[in-house]
Amino acid sequence: MQISNPIRHLLWRFAEPHSRQFVGGCVLLLSALVLQRIPALVIGVALDALLLNSQTFTLPLVPNSWIPESTPGQTTLVVSVLVGALIGESAFRWYGTLIYEKATLETLHDVRTSAFETAMSLPLLVHQTEDRDLLSVLNDDVDNLEDLFDGARAAVLYSGELISAFAFMILLNWNLALVVALLPITVAFTARYYASVLEPRYDTVRSTVGGLNTRLRDAINGIRTVKALVREEREADRVTGASGEYKRSAWSVLKLRAIYNRVSWLLAAVGVWGLFGLGSYWILTGPPVTFTQSLTAGTLLTFIMYTFSLMDPTRKLAVDVLDKIESGQASSRRIAPLFWHDASAACDDAPELTVTDGHVEYTAVTFSYDDAETPTLDGISLDVPPGDFVGIVGHSGAGKSTLLKLLLRFHEPDTGEVRIDSQPISEHSLESLREHVGYVSQDPFLFPGTVHENIAYANPDASREEVVDSSRRAGAHEFVSDLPESYDTELGERGTTLSGGQRQRLAIARALLADPEILVFDEATSHVDTETEVEIQRQLQAEAGDRTVFAIAHRLSTVRPADQIVVLNDGQITEHGTHEELVKHDGIYATLWAVQTGKFAADATPEAGVSDSEVSR
Template sequence: MSTTTPVRYLLHRFARRRSRQFVGGTVLVLLALAFQRVPALVIGVALDSLLLESQAFTLPLVPDAWIPTDTAGQATLVVASLVVAVGGESLCRWYGVLVYERANLETLHDIRTAAFETATALPLSAHRAEDRDLLSVLNDDVDNLEDLFDGGRAAVQYGGELVTAFAFMLLLNWNLAVVMALLPIVVAITARYYAGLLEPRYDAVRANVGRLNARLRDAIEGIRTVKSLVREGREAERVGHASGEYKAAAWSALKLRAIYNRVSWLLAVAGVWFLFGVGSYWILTGTPAVFTQSLTAGTLLTFIMYTFSLMDPTRKLAVEVLDKIESGQASSRRVVPLLRHDAAAARKDDVPPLSVTDGGVEYDAVSFDYGEGDGNEDGDDESTLTDVSLTAAPGDFVGIVGHSGAGKSTLVKLLLRFQEPDAGEIRVDGQPVADHSVRSLRQHVGYVGQDPFLFPGTVHENVAYARPDATRDDVVDAAKRASAHEFVAELPEGYDTEVGERGTTLSGGQRQRLAIARALLSDPEVLVFDEATSHVDTETEAEIQRTLRTVAADRTVFAVAHRLSTVRQADRIVVLDDGRVTERGTHAELVEQDGRYAGLWAVQTGAVAAAVETSTDAAETEVRG
């Protein structure tokens, strides 16, 4: 569906399915407003007929045969009408608001969950540090959409009050009703002008809320860096600056609202004064020449009561409702682009799932470039790939090495479709991964990153995250294969030990081994280790190397490694340099070639250091000689 406004998009996609509840609640509220108009009408009639005895007792739209002829009966009818009106209004308003608000909450729930699902489907480039405003959209702006729906309900209510009040005025004295219609028109014109001034102010408020939240989040998440560099004052200044910009934007909107609130209130008071003056003149001097209907004191009293039902709702429409709607629209302009994001297309049901049995992987002339100023989430702007081709047969253990920025991590992330290649094709078991659903691909490819994320909860819950139905034995077996069981057994509660926020109670190596256990538990046909041994000690690395050799026996393994010892036993090692494959072969073959890999191996094994030391000793001997 093509829509022109974010609000129309939200209504069509989410609110339309509950249109019956919204309409039903609205009808009940409007019926309550009709009951609300009855007391003023009945009191005005009673004043003229029962107290002043200036005219016969009649009620608009009520047949004369239904009206008692005696004063006592008429007084009883007045009281009964008031009771029925108050009871009918209370019942209809209570149930109508209940029906409407339930539909409102359910609609907001659908928007919130849809926004989150879309956010999780976005490519990693949308989750970069500079785009952390996404969390503000999911938290603040989705919640703030409640103002939009509340404003819609209030608009119906206050608009209904205007319509029903004016309709009753027409029944009583259409001449005076036409005169009074000028007042809400004046208020509506000023409200339109007010709305035009308010809209950009609320856009600025929502944008500044997002920037302030992002600044606060960055300062808190990076608190260790902040403290270690003694930059608390600097961060306080930056947060203070962001808060000041939000304060200025909010104050601008608040001042405008306060000014218009006073203006609209003065217009309402002026309207009542105007009505009283015109009505009094009408009663005392007779019907003006331009009109045809007479006016009584009771009718004037009813009109004065109805005037508040004209002016007060008009003021609220201008001040409260417009505020809510403008605030909600500002949030909708931030939420809807997320919901419309093209990445959601990857979740379409018409994309076939990937079926993997062996786990063979092929890169066919794959090229990729993050683009200028669009680096990856690790801040590596140079990780591009150019015409990369390689094949991993089922069960192969492939090591990927190279200097920092050579494109190692980018290569394996393309396999998981964290990014899409600019050219070329990646196939698993001969099937182009781009032609199949992302979810099914990732069910067959396990991933262990350099900085593993652990959720608040127990060790068991974190390992079993990959397979919620896993038994304790399954979790323990995966932990053993990942060389994690020994340290887990020594924890206070074993597998029931809480790991803390982001696993802060564990060391980096322990978190890494639990992440490996989590990947092994899902039992994928392809396993990707992206610098997975970078945070473990030498002894643990040796254990994980043995694990890699074990799991590689019945599945395909890609291991991105900075430590070459991690991939020394790989079936094939691929060397990347500036995004291109420059060497490939076994460890022994590459060392014998005496190329890039051999140089890296010499550095890491200390051969260069030894050579430098020998050269230095020789130079010192020569100097002494």
């Protein structure tokens, strides 16, 4: 699904439900602005009527009959209006801000949770290729979206300040208001010009700070390699270089900003002085040029106060608010495509897969990754009877993991079909498929939490006995018992760190606890020592017959007892049989076996395809 206007789409979907709060907040804030303008107006009137005695006491839009005739009465009115306006403005501003910010937080919460749910439901392929982007969308862009709402509120506020000030000025003296209008226009143009000069320099600052952060992160992440190769000095030089670039780019921005601050201060000062000069001339000699309205000292004072208060909103409106809105728009353009996946990802109303035996069939399956020139899997056909233990071996990059990822529908075949118990898996719901197929990867992920919670991840209601039982079968119980708090030991960043082999055994326990009919081990015991592996295998074989097990292994002892061993080469099954049959066959498997058992003859042919990396595995 393509979205023609991503910002409108996001706002409609997430902000619209909170529109009443947004509008209510804005109305209250605008009302506060009107109240904010009243003191300057009243002070001007009081100056003319009470201090200079040059005018009668009148207030725009207020009937004269409401105004007391005595001076003490008028003074009381002035003080009451000032206090009332102050209290009213504070109350409206406080409550308006509260309502608006609550609506913003709720909208961002909805965007964040919805974006996360969508990201979790995306096909694995999207995660593999776009994980960095996804993280930055979920982390940075959703936060940045706040800029859009802040910017919109600031736009309403600052425009309101300008409009309300001008409305009062026009009421008092529209002739002078026309002249004063030149000032914010000049300030706005200067601010835009400054922003256009500054923007490329800001880009440079952003890219140099990004470069510096990358250098720091790489050096710290790779500290073992740096130290092992004695490259500390070289890394320090690189960081000094990157920091120097950042310093230079930041300095060029600081210089420009200092100039701009002075220029805008000068503009404001000259504008107010000019207004004072023009106003004084106007008061003393009458309206200049073609103007007709007269001017009093009190009105001039009100104009000067309004003019001062216009400078900041104008500058902010011209630069900061536009920047915020642009940055928010850029983020919403990045967030919206995440929801483009939405329709296909969320729609999984296919019938449930029913697995009774665990009979798996691949029929003429072909699959290519998007950027691959040749198919990763090419015409794979494989029949795995229920309860079979299938070993999958082959060179690195032969397509072993991909073959099993198709069984979990992490990817879909381009042609051909995968069936479980005669049901094409593509026609059944993903959720039901993954309930029946357990998967343990080479580098399993453990979440922060206790050992118990990690094993019971797929089945949080499992009892301690069930957790311990699957842990025993996975060969994990012994080392877990030695942990400080056994199954209640905290794992993760702030907890105990486990070795690769221990993590694998917990992941196997987790898969066994979920009790699926089909189990997939993708080099799931590669970090486990041979002795433990034999133990795990013994357990698994004891359970064989009940479940179908696929195991990818570079260490051939892992798959030796398998009912069938599949040798993949360049995406095709080149050998297929039991260990004994394949050793006799004298192909790739036999060569690998010979290497691993130390029977490899010095004259092994390169065609046998045994690479150094495999020998070293």
